[in-house]
Amino acid sequence: MGHRFPNGATVGELQDVMRQVLDAARDADLALDTFKGLTNAERDHLVACRLVSPDFEWTLPGRALLVDARRSLSVMVNEEDHLRIQSLSAGWSVSASDAEARACLDALSSRLPFSFSPEFGYLSASPFNCGSGRRRSAMFHLIGLAQSKRLPAVLTALSAMGVSVRGLFGESSRAIGAFVQVSVLELAQTEFAGACEYLLREERESRTLVPRETLTEKSTQARDFAVSSRSLSLADALRVLAWIRWASVSSLPGFPSSPRAADAALTTLDIRGTMGEEHAARQRADALRAALGA
Template structure:
């Protein structure tokens, strides 16, 4: 399978379908950290050790008879292509550092990503659309069980799976849900909710994980504890927190509609106008406007715009994908111009399709 397949398509598997509570929960991710016995962690291993780990993991999967996997070595990809894989949430920013001698094995539908030589020797990642913690975990667990039968995992009877970062030791599992929380952000309730979530053993980050911001009001909520709790208990705790957030967001949306409907509609339609007609569109403004339009669609205020188009534009707007699509390196201003052109073109073609469907 060619790298071009993953470069050309903006929308990944988790963006093409809808799961439970998909108006708020955009995706569910399970990540399992594993290491091989007998090798130092990536932070301290040699090039020879990195190559041996890569060879063992890739051989286990690619010679298993399973079809639909693509293998990519980070050092063999141009920087821009590595950046695009990050923007599509297929690899972590850490993996793109070529000094790590990293690689990734991707499933054809892009729901499964196995990162080799990231912070740990193996990072198994499954992403599902909407709120599907159990399904995503079952998929990741099945891949983990297969690899554990093929490879000598570093495991301790007292501490569980041994990992590079002590906070991941134990189950080695990070479960997360990516949530669109515009109403809580608009009403500033998110500022008091985040500390409360932390007291429950969860953490709230931006959509690209630790250290990232939350452009477009998109937040990632995940577990902090991996030691001393079984996987099912971690999933249950995260599910309960996510359901509370969903309820708070729905309530905030209802309050905005009942108390400030005209002001809210004005805000949402202005944002639709911006992405439809703007000639310069910075990434921050694009993210904010996409968030507003998404909210407008979910509330039934904005019609004739397909949510899948917004998912596509959410990836298209990123600097790496823009330049990959343009086939050239772009300055910041050139990216803003090209981003605006892409948005106008994509939304105009969608409106034409909708108009033709109505005539038929």
């Protein structure tokens, strides 16, 4: 785009990039809400919904976030790169997300010049992301593999396929509560789908190896802990949610009838505690009690 990457750009360059992107989105008639500034509550909610990166420096000049009405598509301006487009969909529906992101990219690329090198492909602030400029990711709940002690072997097999495994909030985060992201940069969609199908099969098989009595005991302990707690760390909240979700999938009495209750609670947790960790810990406890109907 004729500008240095965000980590080396001047304020003027960043603001110029932002104007170009916003103008292109408007000219393309993309139905996106634009946020040039966010309250702490808005920012925390969008991070929890995976619509914005936890590391997005939204208070700095030249930053903007564009989000669609369904909250399934977001465009970060001047995050690590000048432009980062994300599309999210529920369930195993990578093709739907791919089509939505591609439509947005096509609309913007017809109005914006992108830096391309015949040797390296599309250029990025990180050399690891050069090339196609596309990452496919899926989030999994691998509590069965974790409990049956099979998770390390499965992750090693995924690595051999060229699939990286990261924590719930992406790069550098840990897989707390057995919530993980698997992602690829260069594999074709069919290969990525095959890797994910392998992971689904292994997880389903592993869940059959854990006795129902063990599931009932640990889920009940997690539920009782959440109900009696008035504040929870993020790690504790995720561990509790992991057991609530599995109990719901298994239709255990005393738990939500659908795992979607746990999924919804996951998007309301205060991740970074921008209003203070004490406030965040209370909010997490309230969210889990609400999910449990307590």
